[in-house]
Amino acid sequence: MTEVRISHLTKSFGAGPVVDALSLTIGHGEFVSLLGPSGCGKTTTLRMIAGFEDADSGVIAFDGSDVSRVPAEKRDIGMVFQNYALFPHMTVAQNLAFGLEMRKIPAAEIRTRIARVLDMVQLGTMTERYPSQLSGGQQQRVALARAIVIEPRILLLDEPLANLDAKLREEMRVFIRDIQRRVGITTVYVTHDQAEALSMSDRVVVMFGGRIAQTGAPADIYDRPATRQVAGFVGQVNVIEGVVETASGEGGHVRLPFGTIEAPRIGAATPGARVALALRPEAVSLVPPAGAGWQGRVVSRHYGGNLVDYRVAMADGTVIHAQTFPTTQFEPGAEVGVHADAARLWPLGD
Amino acid sequence: MATGKRRSATLLLIAPAALVLLVFLVIPYVNIVIMSFRPPGEGAPYGVGFTLANYRKFFSDSFYMLQVLNTLWIGFVVTLSCLLIGFPVAWQLARGESRLRPLYYSIVLAPLLVGIVIRSYGWTVLLGNNGVINRTLMGWGVTDGPLPLMYNGLGICIALTHVLLPFMVLPIMSAIQGIDPSLEAAARSLGASRAVAFRRVLLPLARPGIQTGSILVFVLAISAYVTPALIGGLRVKTMAVTVVDALIDTFQWPFGSALALVLSVVGATCVIVFARLTRMRWKVA
Numbered sequence: 192m193t194e195v196r197i198s199h200l201t202k203s204f205g206a207g208p209v210v211d212a213l214s215l216t217i218g219h220g221e222f223v224s225l226l227g228p229s230g231c232g233k234t235t236t237l238r239m240i241a242g243f244e245d246a247d248s249g250v251i252a253f254d255g256s257d258v259s260r261v262p263a264e265k266r267d268i269g270m271v272f273q274n275y276a277l278f279p280h281m282t283v284a285q286n287l288a289f290g291l292e293m294r295k296i297p298a299a300e301i302r303t304r305i306a307r308v309l310d311m312v313q314l315g316t317m318t319e320r321y322p323s324q325l326s327g328g329q330q331q332r333v334a335l336a337r338a339i340v341i342e343p344r345i346l347l348l349d350e351p352l353a354n355l356d357a358k359l360r361e362e363m364r365v366f367i368r369d370i371q372r373r374v375g376i377t378t379v380y381v382t383h384d385q386a387e388a389l390s391m392s393d394r395v396v397v398m399f400g401g402r403i404a405q406t407g408a409p410a411d412i413y414d415r416p417a418t419r420q421v422a423g424f425v426g427q428v429n430v431i432e433g434v435v436e437t438a439s440g441e442g443g444h445v446r447l448p449f450g451t452i453e454a455p456r457i458g459a460a461t462p463g464a465r466v467a468l469a470l471r472p473e474a475v476s477l478v479p480p481a482g483a484g485w486q487g488r489v490v491s492r493h494y495g496g497n498l499v500d501y502r503v504a505m506a507d508g509t510v511i512h513a514q515t516f517p518t519t520q521f522e523p524g525a526e527v528g529v530h531a532d533a534a535r536l537w538p539l540g541d
Numbered sequence: 542m543a544t545g546k547r548r549s550a551t552l553l554l555i556a557p558a559a560l561v562l563l564v565f566l567v568i569p570y571v572n573i574v575i576m577s578f579r580p581p582g583e584g585a586p587y588g589v590g591f592t593l594a595n596y597r598k599f600f601s602d603s604f605y606m607l608q609v610l611n612t613l614w615i616g617f618v619v620t621l622s623c624l625l626i627g628f629p630v631a632w633q634l635a636r637g638e639s640r641l642r643p644l645y646y647s648i649v650l651a652p653l654l655v656g657i658v659i660r661s662y663g664w665t666v667l668l669g670n671n672g673v674i675n676r677t678l679m680g681w682g683v684t685d686g687p688l689p690l691m692y693n694g695l696g697i698c699i700a701l702t703h704v705l706l707p708f709m710v711l712p713i714m715s716a717i718q719g720i721d722p723s724l725e726a727a728a729r730s731l732g733a734s735r736a737v738a739f740r741r742v743l744l745p746l747a748r749p750g751i752q753t754g755s756i757l758v759f760v761l762a763i764s765a766y767v768t769p770a771l772i773g774g775l776r777v778k779t780m781a782v783t784v785v786d787a788l789i790d791t792f793q794w795p796f797g798s799a800l801a802l803v804l805s806v807v808g809a810t811c812v813i814v815f816a817r818l819t820r821m822r823w824k825v826a
């Protein structure tokens with residue numbers, strides 16, 4: 192097992208830094224996801240860890256030793272590529288044997304290791320097939336097997352599930368995480384799919400424009416986003432703005448354009464200050480109209496099976512996004528009472 | 542029936558190509574085969590009756606055998622030098638990141654845009670005893686007399702390599718363009734040095750292009766006429782030159798036909814052997 196320590200890593204391709212003074216430590220056996228929109232520098236970061244790209248400045252260290260001068264082939268890394276990058280002229284067995292041959296492992300041991308790993312990815316019968324004779328999901332598993340059969344110090348995965356259909360993608364999430372736990376390997380997983388990052392990772396690193404916006408456990412990122420940008424990128428969110436009327440302890444009474452609310456946390460805001468509060472759609476429930484509380488009118492409804500998605504226009508025109516279980520449903524145009532779970536309000540920084 | 546209809550549509554579609562092949566390839570070839578078994582004629586392309594004399598003449602005179610070997614040797618040298626020079630060029634064109642790539646591409650294609658006679662003539666200007674290269678070398682005092690660059694196999698090989706280079710570069714380039722760049726990264730992450738990744742992954746995947754390019758260049762080199770005729774002059778002759786001599790200068794049409802056929806058969810055999818030896822053992826669906 193290996194600890195990866197990245198400090199002040201910077202890289203630019205001509206105009207402006209693509210990775211900007213990025214610092215991050217990934218612990219022994221930890222599963223860390225780099226999550227961010229397209230072009231935010233995730234792949235570039237991964238390629239620098241792998242040794243395919245030289246950093247302009249900054250240090251990458253494995254278990255305390257700087258690897259900046261170590262070429263890719265000497266870093267002992269297993270990498271899974273978005274398009275799998277299986278060698279088309281080699282069978283599954285030959286693909287898996289490649290890395291072991293490079294390590295001068297005796298043929299007999301190569302065979303047993305390949306058999307063991309192929310068993311793990313449930314492809315034991317496919318050894319003699321060429322990649323072109325496999326389905327997308329099978330190719331994906333061969334790529335994973337090829338990366339772990341060499342028992343690398345670190346496993347790097349670059350959007351490995353992006354080319355699979357939704358159902359398979361969910362299966363593979365569980366599958367990859369399960370194997371990672373069993374092998375106990377330090378893993379960096381790149382994705383722009385927040386559901387993937389949240390469901391698989393020990394820790395999620397949210398990146399924008401080459402910088403880390405927030406690092407934390409999946410629940411931290413989702414329930415306690417640091418900024419509007421993080422809140423908006425990781426799942427859906429209502430950002431409601433108001434003015435603090437009274438503060439007490441951590442919380443306070445906040446006046447909104449369409450009502451008031453008792454927020455348990457308002458950050459550093461003092462009475463009179465403006466605050467922005469994040470409210471997840473599933474923390475909003477709709478009830479039949481009552482005299483007290485927030486009132487609104489359903490603008491649209493989208494049925495999603497397990498959840499129903501509503502847009503509700505409040506008195507001042509603000510549109511609130513609500514997700515509720517489909518047990519009671521409201522027609523578009525209906526007047527409704529809007530109830531927000533105050534415990535789920537979270538103050539956002541800029 | 543539907544399939545019957547489709548079949549007649551297919552026939553219609555290939556008919557023009559088939560007709561062209563028949564008129565311009567099959568009929569002349571059959572004609573040449575027949576002619577090669579004719580005795581020479583007086584005041585006519587060939588005489589009456591059939592004979593094996595033309596082939597006997599070929600196989601009994603080691604002069605012609607040597608010429609075949611010499612032609613094949615030139616073909617081999619030209620193919621090899623086109624491959625050695627062309628592969629890095631193709632690589633650069635396919636993978637290079639330079640903004641000048643379109644320029645390089647047009648430089649590679651340039652020889653194809655100028656007529657072959659002019660190109661070969663250009664080489665005589667460069668390679669001749671009184672040519673640019675020799676005058677420069679002597680002017681600098683590097684050599685006392687002119688280097689023998691023309692009227693020999695070396696000159697033919699140099700000129701043919703230049704003339705035929707695009708036929709090597711283009712297929713290899715398109716093969717390399719078809720190779721996913723992340724395959725090299727994958728090989729390296731698995732512990733292969735750049736050299737090993739090249740040998741084990743990139744080279745095998747570029748092989749179809751190398752094979753196509755080599756066959757094209759080899760076939761074009763052994764059948765080339767203009768370049769060997771201009772550069773080799775009267776001293777060094779390839780088979781193609783001798784065939785034309787026989788047909789045009791000495792009017793030995795039947796013997797010329799026999800020579801041409803031997804050259805075709807030998808060339809085709811080389812290509813088949815080469816294709817077999819470098820056959821791909823895997824398939825891409």
Ligand SMILES: Nc1ncnc2c1ncn2[C@@H]1O[C@H](COP(=O)(O)OP(=O)(O)OP(=O)(O)O)[C@@H](O)[C@H]1O
Nearest residue numbers: 204209227228229230231232233234235236382383
């Ligand atoms: N070799 C390169 N030359 C020039 N610019 C590059 C190169 N590689 C990446 N970039 C630029 O760097 C930025 C970050 O690229 P990177 O591939 O790291 O993004 P990413 O976060 O992986 O995005 P995606 O989710 O789309 O894969 C992009 O703007 C990209 O255009």
Ligand SMILES: [Mg+2]
Nearest residue numbers: 233234235349
């Ligand atoms: Mg990427």
